[in-house]
Amino acid sequence: MDRVQTAQTVQTAEHGETAEPVNSSPAEATPGPAPESPPLRPRHRFTAWAAGLLLVVPALVAACRALDTDAMTPVPQLLSALPWLTVPAALALLLAAAARRRVLTFVSVLVLGATAWSAVPYMPQTVISYGLPLARVKVIASNVEFGEGTGSLIEVVRRESPQLVFVSECDRACRSALTQTFADALPHYAAVEEEGSAGSIVLSAYPLRDWRMIPAAMGMPGATADIAGVPVQLQLAHPLPPVPGQVSRWKRELGRVKEAVAARPTGPMLVAGDFNASQDHAAFRAILAAGGLQDAARRADESRRPTWPTEGPPLPPFVQIDHVLVRDFSVREVRFLDIPGSDHRAVLADLDLRGPR
The missing domain is CATH 3.60.10.10 (Endonuclease/exonuclease/phosphatase)
Structure with missing residues (x-):
């Protein structure tokens, strides 16, 4: 008997159907499509949007502070409350982390750091x-x-x-x-x-x-x-x-x-x-x-x-x-x-x- 047979045919006794040949070589298996990343859940999508909105004002005001400009309304008014803007910035960071959005979390860390930095000029001045x-x-x-x-x-x-x-x-x-x-x-x-x-x-x-x-x-x-x-x-x-x-x-x-x-x-x-x-x-x-x-x-x-x-x-x-x-x-x-x-x-x-x- 020839031993180069690479597939075997299985006869079903009950139905008389012939099964498809089964490839016994794993190397020749055809790879399937890559699994898609799961879509963002509605709850996480809402959380990410909320984090982004909370970042807008702290990011704008901290940027103006860093650039040494009072710009125009509403920046001068908001600069008066700059240290307090660490509160929405910190909340945005928590929401971004909860939504599992890496880029948004990174941006939130930057904005929170820039806003908290505003306290540095208020440290005691040694003269x-x-x-x-x-x-x-x-x-x-x-x-x-x-x-x-x-x-x-x-x-x-x-x-x-x-x-x-x-x-x-x-x-x-x-x-x-x-x-x-x-x-x-x-x-x-x-x-x-x-x-x-x-x-x-x-x-x-x-x-x-x-x-x-x-x-x-x-x-x-x-x-x-x-x-x-x-x-x-x-x-x-x-x-x-x-x-x-x-x-x-x-x-x-x-x-x-x-x-x-x-x-x-x-x-x-x-x-x-x-x-x-x-x-x-x-x-x-x-x-x-x-x-x-x-x-x-x-x-x-x-x-x-x-x-x-x-x-x-x-x-x-x-x-x-x-x-x-x-x-x-x-x-x-x-x-x-x-x-x-x-x-x-x-x-x-x-x-x-x-x-x-």
């Missing part, structure tokens, strides 16, 4: 102070909201006994109350005498000269104080808020503050007030860079303390827009004080004026 301390200076910066918080501010000033007080939204009645109440303790002042939010004043225990004012919709007076025989540049800052429709004016007025501090590049300086900007805004950081200034709150590791809003809808304060900026001063302490009647907390900075290096 080596040169020169001997010449005078201890306590400064208060307060927005009294159309003068409504004047009485509360008077109580704070009596209690804290500051040498300099920067007051925004101080109308004529507010100015009159402050100057009369502190005629002995703070006899010198530079003011913009207007009603509503346009009025403002700088009260000083030290003689003032060289009064000046930055052109703006709301008062921004400045002067030079003689402290321990040293001329110190004082400037109140209160630009328009970056509400939709006036972002360009907000940038322009912050730009004027920048020009004012850049015009005096040396010597001690204090710039304080309601900046309507946080350290996440490029226009605010430009002021710091132009004048070689430091935020006293950051120096004291208090730069995450929110100052606005403290009244109105049931929304907790979430952003620090009130600042005391310093040059040639060392920082002892920074505190934030409630001012009933105002929607802002006041900033109190306890400083030491330093002599020449």
Whole structure:
């Protein structure tokens, strides 16, 4: 019998059918089509879409922060809440992982990391102070909201006994109350005498000269104080808020503050007030860079303390827009004080004026 037979035929006894030859060589088996990946389940598809939508705002705002731009509405408004955007970014990462979408998960990690990085500029700033301390200076910066918080501010000033007080939204009645109440303790002042939010004043225990004012919709007076025989540049800052429709004016007025501090590049300086900007805004950081200034709150590791809003809808304060900026001063302490009647907390900075290096 020939042994080269490669297939065998099986006769079925019951039906009389002949089976197909069976190939006994595995190497000659014809491969079938590759199995397709299972389609995304509807639940996972919805989860992936939700993750993508949650990433849009944090990605946009973090990108603008990294590119050092305030862009246009709604970016300036959202930059005020940038650290809080880590919440939707983290939720997006969880949803992307649950949906088992690798690319989306990777993007979520990047966005969360970029958003969390926004906290880095708020870390304590170490500055080596040169020169001997010449005078201890306590400064208060307060927005009294159309003068409504004047009485509360008077109580704070009596209690804290500051040498300099920067007051925004101080109308004529507010100015009159402050100057009369502190005629002995703070006899010198530079003011913009207007009603509503346009009025403002700088009260000083030290003689003032060289009064000046930055052109703006709301008062921004400045002067030079003689402290321990040293001329110190004082400037109140209160630009328009970056509400939709006036972002360009907000940038322009912050730009004027920048020009004012850049015009005096040396010597001690204090710039304080309601900046309507946080350290996440490029226009605010430009002021710091132009004048070689430091935020006293950051120096004291208090730069995450929110100052606005403290009244109105049931929304907790979430952003620090009130600042005391310093040059040639060392920082002892920074505190934030409630001012009933105002929607802002006041900033109190306890400083030491330093002599020449």
